[in-house]
Amino acid sequence: MCLDLPCGHIGHNQLNRRQLLAGLASASALAGTAGCVATNAASGRDSFTGLQSIKDDIAEGRANHPKILKSFGGAYEDRRLAGYVQNIGLNLAKGTEYQQYPYRFTILNTQIVNAFALPGGFVYITRGLLALASSEAELAGVLSHELAHVTARHGAERRGAQQIAQLGLLLGAVGLQAAGLPSDLMQIGQTAAMAAIKGYSREHEFEADTLGVRYMSRAGYNVDAMVSFLGSLREHSMVEAQVLGLPRGKVDEFNIMSTHPRTVERVKQAQIQAQAAASGGGSGRWRRDEYLNHLDGMLFGDDPKQGVIRGQKFIHPDLRFEFQAPAGFHLRNSPARVEARHISGAAMIFDMAPSKGASTAAAYLRHVWAAKTQLHDLENIVVDGLQAATGWAEGRGQNGPVHMRALAIRQDRGRFYRFMYVSPLNQAGRWARPFRQSGLSFRRIGERAAANVRAQRLLVVPARPDDNIAGLARTLPYGQYNESWFRVLNDLAPKQPIRKDQRLKVIAG
Ligand SMILES: [Zn+2]
Structure with missing residues (x-):
């Protein structure tokens, strides 16, 4: 409850604490009208978080964590890679305004490209997204953005505003609607965990980017990585739409571009805003080699x-x-x-x-x-x-x-x-x-x-002088779109040749 007050200071436009305590008997009436407005230490905004405290956030995250695992193929069991992601995440979390959350970073065992967070510090990143990133800084950009949704308490705010009820954007139901199916025949199960990952507003996205840039730069990463990776994610969505037979530009509802609607322009704007406040920027680490070393051997495609x-x-x-x-x-x-x-x-x-x-x-x-x-x-x-x-x-x-x-x-x-x-x-x-x-x-x-059914794996190999993209892309599972996919995977623009010293991601198996 907000009355325990770990969720920040009472906003100036609110009743003071004593008045609140005195009015406890009518707390439900209060919730119905004003709710709990508190200044968020990350966003600096007076935010409406209903009667949900940080403790409630953590309880909500804990309760939904197993459901998320179940819905997304479980955790990817690779201790070295999982430890690497967890360490990067914890290091970023140290730079946030909220140290009370039991931050936890989980790799989901799915080829879907997405990342999301539950209230309480539970952050998820998929195997598919890891495959697309090319540096530790890009990964840090994604994790920072998700951390910002946690610290700015967007989940709680959304709940406070009772948007969950209106969303109706439950993953299964959406998938079927997209396929043109009436859902009564399919008897879709709806879960709160699915609702928790859907539909941030543009304002929340902008705020998550602004705060994300702050957390990245505090941890010493080059903040340009947030923009560069968003570019890769957009390219990937375009190819993915083709592979799935969706109209050009239509984003599949499982994709990060749907759950986190962002544009390069707005992320750049967020970057400028964050850097003006931090009076820094431009420099910082990318750590490409460290990242690719950890990625080498990861499962690719379906498990x-x-x-x-x-x-x-x-x-x-x-x-x-x-x-x-x-x-x-x-x-x-x-x-x-x-x-x-x-x-x-x-x-x-x-x-x-x-x-x-x-x-x-x-x-x-x-x-x-x-x-x-x-x-x-x-x-x-x-x-x-x-x-x-x-x-x-x-x-x-x-x-x-x-x-x-x-x-x-x-x-x-x-x-x-x-x-x-x-x-x-x-x-x-x-x-x-x-x-x-x-x-x-x-x-x-x-x-x-x-x-005879073998898993495919992502390997990182040095480019050789006689390499050609069609040959390298042939082991990808996307048929006529193999080459486009390979380019996205390796940060190569259409028609751009392989760089001489490039380390390439190839698919084996
Ligand atoms: Zn987001």
């Missing part, structure tokens, strides 16, 4: 433990199955589901769900999965020797009416593999056959096939 994408195929060596997406679909793996999209707006989603007491695939489809939907032409089929059922329904997607084909395949232990195929209603005929073929491609795989 086989979570299933991998190989061309049109998704293979899950641990759960022992595979299937094919229709030609032209771009697949994407996440802990909860596999999504694939086609540029025409057609999409497929694969996941697994408990049977909830349904003993047959048809019963599951009718009474559990599609319980609230008018299902047509329900038929029993067999897929890879397993009992299955399929049917279709019409629904309303983001861009008009959609045709949905649902396929449930019964696993042995009270669970179902589920395929949902969606297309704009007027394209239903075009996709009927490819969708059917994709569903029927599901099959279980044996030990040997599972053992």
